[in-house]
Amino acid sequence: MQKTKLYEEHLALGAKMSPFAGWDMPLYYKSAMDEHLSVRERAGMFDVSHINVVDITGSDAFAFMQLILANDVSKLNKAGRAMYSCMLNEQGGVIDDLVIYYLGKNYYRVVANASRKTVDLEWLGRCRKSFLEAPSKVGEVPRSRCTSRGMTVPLISKNIDIKVVKDVAIIAVQGPLARDKVHTILPKEQVQLVEGLARFDSVIIDNIFIARTGYTGEDGYEIILSNNNAVSLWRKLLEVGVTPCGLVARDSLRLEAGFCLYGNDLDEKHTPFESSLDWTIPTLEREFIGKDALRKQREQGVKNKLVKLKLCENGVLRRGQKVIVENVGEGIITSGGFAPNLKCSIALARIPVCDCSECLVEVRGEFIKAQITG
Amino acid sequence: MSNIPNELFYTDTHEWIKLGDDGVCTLGVTEHAVSSLGDLVFIKLPSVGAKIIAKGDCGVIESVKSASDFYLPVAGEITEVNSDISNAPKVISEDPYGKGWLVKFKPDNVDDVKGLLKADDYAKIAH
Numbered sequence: 001m002q003k004t005k006l007y008e009e010h011l012a013l014g015a016k017m018s019p020f021a022g023w024d025m026p027l028y029y030k031s032a033m034d035e036h037l038s039v040r041e042r043a044g045m046f047d048v049s050h051i052n053v054v055d056i057t058g059s060d061a062f063a064f065m066q067l068i069l070a071n072d073v074s075k076l077n078k079a080g081r082a083m084y085s086c087m088l089n090e091q092g093g094v095i096d097d098l099v100i101y102y103l104g105k106n107y108y109r110v111v112a113n114a115s116r117k118t119v120d121l122e123w124l125g126r127c128r129k130s131f132l133e134a135p136s137k138v139g140e141v142p143r144s145r146c147t148s149r150g151m152t153v154p155l156i157s158k159n160i161d162i163k164v165v166k167d168v169a170i171i172a173v174q175g176p177l178a179r180d181k182v183h184t185i186l187p188k189e190q191v192q193l194v195e196g197l198a199r200f201d202s203v204i205i206d207n208i209f210i211a212r213t214g215y216t217g218e219d220g221y222e223i224i225l226s227n228n229n230a231v232s233l234w235r236k237l238l239e240v241g242v243t244p245c246g247l248v249a250r251d252s253l254r255l256e257a258g259f260c261l262y263g264n265d266l267d268e269k270h271t272p273f274e275s276s277l278d279w280t281i282p283t284l285e286r287e288f289i290g291k292d293a294l295r296k297q298r299e300q301g302v303k304n305k306l307v308k309l310k311l312c313e314n315g316v317l318r319r320g321q322k323v324i325v326e327n328v329g330e331g332i333i334t335s336g337g338f339a340p341n342l343k344c345s346i347a348l349a350r351i352p353v354c355d356c357s358e359c360l361v362e363v364r365g366e367f368i369k370a371q372i373t374g
Numbered sequence: 375m376s377n378i379p380n381e382l383f384y385t386d387t388h389e390w391i392k393l394g395d396d397g398v399c400t401l402g403v404t405e406h407a408v409s410s411l412g413d414l415v416f417i418k419l420p421s422v423g424a425k426i427i428a429k430g431d432c433g434v435i436e437s438v439k440s441a442s443d444f445y446l447p448v449a450g451e452i453t454e455v456n457s458d459i460s461n462a463p464k465v466i467s468e469d470p471y472g473k474g475w476l477v478k479f480k481p482d483n484v485d486d487v488k489g490l491l492k493a494d495d496y497a498k499i500a501h
Binding site: 016027028031032033035036069198248252314315316318337338364 | 412413415416418434436438439441460
């Protein structure tokens with residue numbers, strides 16, 4: 001089991017630890033509910049150093065990203081800008097959902113799910129190989145067949161470098177006061193640089209990567225820094241009153257914000273359309289892996305979508321429970337739980353496409369009514 | 375080490391049972407169980423008068439993390455449920471052996487209750 005650089009900090013804070021994607025991670029410290037509320041009302045921080053960070057560089061990095069992503073990275077027109085995108089297989093299924101930071105010309109930082117690390121790296125490697133071998137334009141000779149009568153035919157060589165960013169910690173500081181709290185502990189000249197960051201913007205200062213992104217529905221920063229500096233930053237944040245939060249609160253926050261979780265709401269068997277992520281696919285008019293399958297699905301009509309549910313009665317919606325939409329058909333809860341802010345249970349469910357506003361969920365043998373809220 | 379009162383009986387599914395002088399038992403969940411569940415958000419209790427078989431489903435405790443069933447360890451009839459906790463499941467965490475009791479039941483056979491785990495035995499599995 002892998003441990004993050006902050007492992008000892010978690011133990012010292014009395015965290016309840018649990019294995020997650022091969023890492024021993026904090027589930028909660030004292031109360032997941034209080035942690036959730038502290039992020040909504042003040043500021044909380046999460047050790048998410050288990051997350052997989054991959055830098056993709058090289059003279060053809062842009063073309064490569066355009067090929068492997070369903071969203072259009074040409075929209076990233078300023079260094080530091082970030083974008084959310086699915087990475088699809090040929091069938092249009094989601095291999096992983098990613099945040100991509102454009103750090104400079106042909107320099108992309110990809111933040112990917114820890115649980116998909118092995119699959120992602122293998123897929124990226126395969127895509128890289130076929131990208132390098134394939135002729136980039138009609139008539140161009142593939143590199144593997146680039147000799148003619150014993151003489152090397154000069155080719156414009158393509159170049160992609162995929163590198164896992166190692167020995168770094170990632171701390172997400174989230175909540176309405178999160179940015180202010182971070183500003184109080186940064187040197188003055190750095191504060192000026194981060195204060196101007198728009199949402200979904202990032203900057204690298206003295207080897208510290210600071211992005212105004214997150215997974216809680218709140219404003220805040222995600223900070224990637226060298227392992228050597230992680231404990232010091234964590235302790236400083238603790239000192240200025242940022243609440244340490246575990247993975248349970250991270251999950252309830254993202255669910256309340258309506259964000260998908262890979263493995264629950266997204267998987268290789270469903271396209272982004274079936275997870276209501278149409279907004280992440282601006283066009284089917286350009287080439288990318290999975291495009292043909294998406295186009296075909298759209299032509300034939302997308303049958304399912306992902307919706308938010310809210311339970312009207314007492315009880316808790318959980319992943320795997322059956323959903324019945326009257327006169328329409330059946331669906332399934334992909335993520336469920338208790339929403340501390342709403343004080344009721346909520347869920348994401350995949351149901352047949354329809355205009356319905358309520359459904360029934362089978363909770364422990366009983367059918368109870370839930371609202372379809374979006 | 376969590377609190378395991380000596381005078382109670384226990385189960386390997388982390389319920390405690392108190393045998394009353396009148397033969398009526400009170401059932402709750404142990405401090406150990408409560409602390410591993412995390413924040414509790416919802417409790418489902420059985421109906422009064424329900425007859426439950428030994429190790430039968432008695433209700434469910436939902437926490438932020440998960441749903442956990444609790445069981446009646448011996449056959450019996452539910453005589454009372456703690457309706458105070460339905461809207462305040464936090465009480466179970468705060469006072470698992472007192473105000474946080476879940477149900478009272480009349481066992482079909484009081485000797486079945488006496489055969490349950492004693493505090494010493496339960497201490498061996500509650501970690």
